Amino acid sequence: MKNTVFLGTLAAAGLAAGFVSAATLDDVKARGELNCGVNTGLVGFAAPDANGNWSGFDVAICKAVAAAVLGDASKVKYVPTTGQTRFTALASGEVDILSRNTTWTFSRDADLKFTFIGVNYYDGQGFMVNKALGVTSAKELDGATVCIQTGTTTELNLADFFKVNNMTYSPVTIETNAEGEQQFLAGACDAYTTDASGLAATRAAFANPEDYVILPEIISKEPLGPLVRHGDDQWADITRWAMNALIAAEEYGVTSANIEELSKGTENPEINRLLGAGEDNLGAMIGLEKDWGKKAIVGAGGNYGEIFAATIGESTPIGLARGLNAQWTQGGLLYTPPFR
Template sequence: MKKLAILGAMTAAGLTAGAASAATLDDVKARGTLNCGVTTGLVGFAAPNANGEWEGFDVGVCRAVAAAVLGDPTAVEFVPTTGKTRFTALASGEIDLLARNTTWTFSRDVDLKFEFVGINYYDGQGFMVPKELGVSSAKELDGATVCIQTGTTTELNLADFFRANNISYEPVPIETNAEAQPLYLEGACDVYTTDASGLAATRAAFENPGDHVVLPEIISKEPLGPLVRHGDNDWADINRWVLNALIAAEELGVTSANVEELASAPGDNPEINRLLGTEGTLGEMLGLDADWAKRAIMAGGNYGELFEKNIGENTPIGLARGLNAQWTEGGLLYSPPFR
């Protein structure tokens, strides 16, 4: 009987904790703003513009969620986080969503008790060096000083790569991309290593981007995506399906330019109709209204529109779609069905 009483108390405590942690949607609605964690500044992904307004590829995810939940893509409080502070900010409840070039790993998912809601950029770690060094491969970097952000997967990847190739390096620890740029440009480190997309964004911000080269080696898998806390499945579902809505919209040909027309005059494609809420009850299942996905798409466009506007080949970042192309175009991008 004593054991049963203890188990009963533990169950009650667990249910209470679950109820307390499962209130993120209510908190966001009551507050009227989404607290979204982003990087401290990475051009193309998340950075304030000249008017102090946050913009970028990851920022687009935050705005899409705010549009879906609050009906207003501008109802976002952006919270800059570093590699060290991002997880504490999410775990403590300071932010509701972390949309900051963060790699999905086993330990972050399981041990740190976070839930990645999808992948919005398939990446890998690379190396950037001044062209004048004459280096053409990362295997030629024996004895180099390397600027590397602490609290990131790149630290372990770097150590593994140099050990596997029997070469040495001297780490120069930095906390933010903004801190790394002047150190690298001033020659305090020979090499800057981070995700290849981050290297492209960093180089694009240099006065003379052509003086720097990204080496050919990609030494890791870095599936980047937004994440939330464990314990609130309803909130995780909302964020997961907002991201999926942006991905599916591109595949289905739904854009910021035609979404209003498609929603007001439903056609004969049932998946588009379900996505846009003119058929079925998907919004109700999420605890949202029927137009949640329409608003998310209108906020900044579908996945392809967000990519091309912020980091695509016609921007200073100049990234090709590559692995981030739709599965129908030879990439890895794929949304589960809206059914």
């Protein structure tokens, strides 16, 4: 009899533990903390400082979501993931959202069962070489040894690029960006390839950044964005619109300086809806409070443009230009659907 009860309990526990819970929002609220998958360390995008506080362009998304959901941008547990471990971490429920310069591709969306909630950085794959090599174009890399992070789309682009240009190469597979940096600096590879933004960030951390050059060829499209699991549309909506709020804020001129002022109500109904200042309660539609948008923007440290400028923009050591990542009104690709 006792055994039967025990088995029954075991089976019930098994069933309860067996499902990856569908309601991520409830889980996060109950936990009081957002688990956010980030890079193991890429200056500008996601890197911990000397005190272990994470900051960066991708980290801002985590903060925005945490602020919108929990009302506190600091309630984030950052889970460093490598190119290899990131998808398993997300699929298994170890992280609620993966914000780790991940390329949006068909198979990741459809086959790996993830939902990309948008693009926060339009990127492309490039090459970095030592200036002493005298290489000025990626087409001169025939026969080169190339360092590449394993488990990334760049691995496949690289193979295609060399095949199309009828060149040969020898890949050196590395696990993390730090390892790639070390191998590249030791001369174990002639070229280091990853997303151009990643190259710029990596180079910024070198002792002599001016000795290295990023080649002009961009060999692929790499729309980088945060992603969540398939199957929880409410959570996907929350994260998607938290990110859109940052982009919309820039478009409407909402900054961390004037947000308190604007959230008291403005003439622009769109801003009112974004900040929860007007009659419309958009927050209720996604299970959040009315002023979720304001919290997200404040928590992330400003609008998209402010975050960009503070983490990876031209005034930082990484020095990336807005380029494709400018607002659509400025000739870029950033275009958020309306808050209505």
